[in-house]
Amino acid sequence: MDDIDDLARQFRETQDRATQLVEPLSHSQFNWRPGTQAWSIAECLDHLNVTARAVVAKMKPDIAEGRSRGLTGTGPFTYGWFSRWFEAEMEPPPRRRSRTPTVFEIAANSDHQKATVLAAFQATGNEWLTLLESARGLDLRRVKTTSPVTRFLRFPLGAYFRVSTAHERRHLWQAEQVRTAPGFPAA
Numbered sequence: 001m002d003d004i005d006d007l008a009r010q011f012r013e014t015q016d017r018a019t020q021l022v023e024p025l026s027h028s029q030f031n032w033r034p035g036t037q038a039w040s041i042a043e044c045l046d047h048l049n050v051t052a053r054a055v056v057a058k059m060k061p062d063i064a065e066g067r068s069r070g071l072t073g074t075g076p077f078t079y080g081w082f083s084r085w086f087e088a089e090m091e092p093p094p095r096r097r098s099r100t101p102t103v104f105e106i107a108a109n110s111d112h113q114k115a116t117v118l119a120a121f122q123a124t125g126n127e128w129l130t131l132l133e134s135a136r137g138l139d140l141r142r143v144k145t146t147s148p149v150t151r152f153l154r155f156p157l158g159a160y161f162r163v164s165t166a167h168e169r170r171h172l173w174q175a176e177q178v179r180t181a182p183g184f185p186a187a
Contacts, residue, residue: 003075003158004136008129010165015125017172018045021179022118026187030114034181042112044175045121048168050106052124054148055164056131062157063135066143073139075158083159090166092173132161 001009022030022041033040039047089095135143140158147153147160155163178184 003077003140004132007158007161007165008132011125011128011132011168014165014168014172015122018118018121018175021172021175022114025114026185027114028185029179029187030117031110031112032178032183032185033110034178034183038178039174040110040112041175041178042114042117043106044171044178045117046106046112048171049117049120049124051167052128052164055160056124056127058148059131059145059157059160060134062143062145063131063138066135066138066157071139071142072137073142075140077139077141077156077158079141079156079159079162083155083163086155087159087162087166090163090170092170094170094174128161128164135161 022045025041030042031040033043089098135157138157140161141156143157144154145157145160147155
């Protein structure tokens with residue numbers, strides 16, 4: 001399986017996993033927080049939506065530039081130690097808590113509408129898939145993309161896709177932990 005196909009599989013898996021997690025929930029279960037400093041399932045998904053929109057917006061012009069510069073190649077692609085470390089840091093379960101960068105923060109809201117948040121998550125998942133297809137044939141190691149957090153943080157395109165899939169798994173794991181937390185509403 002090539003890199004793009006593997007990444008697409010991972011994004012589709014997170015879409016399916018989110019649907020299976022969210023669909024059976026009531027409104028109160030979807031919005032319930034296990035503590036004052038903890039996110040609800042709704043907030044976990046909303047954060048992924050906010051993050052995806054910011055990252056996709058940064059990647060689109062970088063993909064176009066890579067294509068215009070003829071930066072093509074075939075994988076499998078490998079990445080440097082920092083990219084591999086950052087991806088590992090995103091994988092669940094988290095090894096340490098990290099502060100959410102301002103650009104990825106979500107608005108405080110305890111009344112998220114399940115259908116709206118899930119539809120937005122599915123839409124951003126489809127954006128990831130479209131973006132991956134637009135990157136097919138590019139050298140995912142040579143095309144670079146900048147983090148929305150700071151212009152000083154640049155990754156190979158393929159590494160940032162990998163970080164993004166790991167980030168989605170991390171927050172879906174977090175959302176699954178909410179369901180098993182003491183005090184989770186019965187309905």
